Amino acid sequence: MNFADLIRIVWDNLKAHRMRAVLTTLGIAIGIAGVIAVVAIGQGGEAAIMSELESMGSNRYFEIGPNYMKNETADSKTFNLQDHVLIKELSPAVEKMAPITLGPMVDLRLPNSKEKPMMATLYGTTPDLLAGLNGSTEQGRFLTDADVTAHSRVAVIDAGIAEKYFPEEGALGKKIFVQDTPLTVVGVMEKSPSSMMQALSSRIVYAPITVAQEMLNTKVISQLCGVAVSEEALPQATSDSLKILEKRHPGVSYMGSTMEEQLDMVNNVTSVLTLIIGAVAGIALLVGGVGVMNIMLVAVSERTREIGLLKALGARRRDIMQQFLGEAVALCLLGGLIGMAFGIGGAFIIALAANWPPLVSVWTVLLALGFSAVVGVFFGLYPASRAASLSPAEALRSL
Amino acid sequence: MIEVKELTKVFGMGAATVEALRGVTVSIPDGDFMAIMGPSGSGKSTFLSVLGCLERPTEGEYYLDGRDVNSLEDDELADMRNQRFGFVFQSFNLLPRHDILRNVEMPLIYAGVSPAERRRRAEKLLTQVGLGERLKHKPSELSGGEQQRVAIARALANDPLVIFADEPTGNLDTKSSIEIMEIFQKLHQDARTIVLVTHEPEIARYAGRVLYFRDGEIVKEEANDELRRPDPDCLG
Known part of the structure; x- marks a missing residue:
């Protein structure tokens, strides 16, 4: 089966259950939007704070204050x-x-x-x-x-x-x-x-x-x-x-700090924050992935008879696998694209409101999309292999 | 040439096993038109599944043109179903989401035929079964007889030598049944091997040979020379 055929079959199948596909996609979309927005907001905020700190002093600048680590x-x-x-x-x-x-x-x-x-x-x-x-x-x-x-x-x-x-x-x-x-x-x-x-x-x-x-x-x-x-x-x-x-x-008790140390500190705080919120968004993505797996399992059991037929027509294990994996990945990528649009939009709106640069890096977007595809493969693998392992006669007998 | 020896098929495990086939030996020469009859549960459909490589036998030997089918891998069986066999089912089993052209193209897609070539072939086959004007219709827009004709076109997509038909007229009215059986007759005249499961004697009359199944065994076999010319009145 070539790629164009695969795409068309996957598309026809998803189209047959529009509502279901959209709802499943939503879970992934929310996750991806969250990840992209959080990372962009984090990076934008960090850049804003950094450039302010940098504008405050030169690389020869240092400060001496009471040692707050000792509650001074x-x-x-x-x-x-x-x-x-x-x-x-x-x-x-x-x-x-x-x-x-x-x-x-x-x-x-x-x-x-x-x-x-x-x-x-x-x-x-x-x-x-x-x-x-x-x-x-x-x-x-x-x-x-x-x-x-x-x-x-x-x-x-x-x-x-x-x-x-x-x-x-x-x-x-x-x-x-x-x-x-x-x-x-x-x-x-x-x-x-x-x-x-x-x-x-x-x-x-x-x-x-x-x-x-x-x-x-x-x-x-x-x-x-x-x-x-x-x-x-x-x-x-x-x-x-x-x-x-x-x-x-x-x-x-005193402590001294240089600009570099302060930059490091801010960096640490913001990256930890980004990580935490990003992890929450990642969990949303995971939940979305479970949704995809669930819907794919439903699809496999609904279409058992159809799988049996495709096998009777000469579909190899790999063909069936590809078709169902393709559907899972398509759902996730679709969600990823929708999520990307909302994530970038959200990042721009917040950047505009907070007056800092909207930093949506190409890498974040590619990573998020790549990750949604991986989620699709990961959560589609089990349903797809279940579909592919069905015995044709048994599958044809099912209602 | 299909040859099976002492085929058995056991379903289930432990105490709850069912012996669907208990030692079936038969050979089907090329170009044979064979009907399988028997009450439901007699194992005739299971036999067809095993012959069509949709199911592996529990025991027994199966040779297709001298080749040991039992030793083949799953993917080799898939290729065999794709290239050598065509299937026609009682409930048509068309893909409801695709138009009939696409349905007929399915086996060609798995065979790796180029899009232009498979479209040409699918169109030709659908034209042959009288549906050339309705290529873009979905199966649900066709009558039962028309759907079964699409299924036959699909079974013929890769020009197979053997057609397996499981109660192909079971869901059809008499007129459509006759149309379908006439197509099978024509395929038989084209030197294709046809194995057909039915429980209607009128349908079995089209075949040259009838096997009678009961409790997983062949209980009777009769040549059908005198019945080869069916009397349409019997069907009416």
């Missing part, structure tokens, strides 16, 4: 305003270092504005932070040492805030209220390279750390952000910083 949290004794200066002086591996006092949710508004304040993140820091960020100011300047020592009420805002509040006239020299403290805008950061990341990242205001500590009424420095002299010096820079800090603050 930042308080007013964890870091002080001299730590970063000393580390820079003592370690030749450290080129830049900036402390950060974080105001995670501050109100932002224009003077005399009745509008609802905007939620923003306040970074109280020093000029060195700019080297750690993967960007520069688009207008004006970044913070200076003078700003820090003089407690100047100035701010550098990111492009998103500037666009929102000063769409035409330019932001430099304008006042904005951060937690009801007026700050003069002296600089605007350039736009993040990927516009998709822009929407994901929160709005950020940079202010001199001294001013931020007054505004937030805190002495807590949550972390130090450093830049090593070279990528090779990164481990040295991190360990030097840790040593110096542990000497200066006995009893406090």
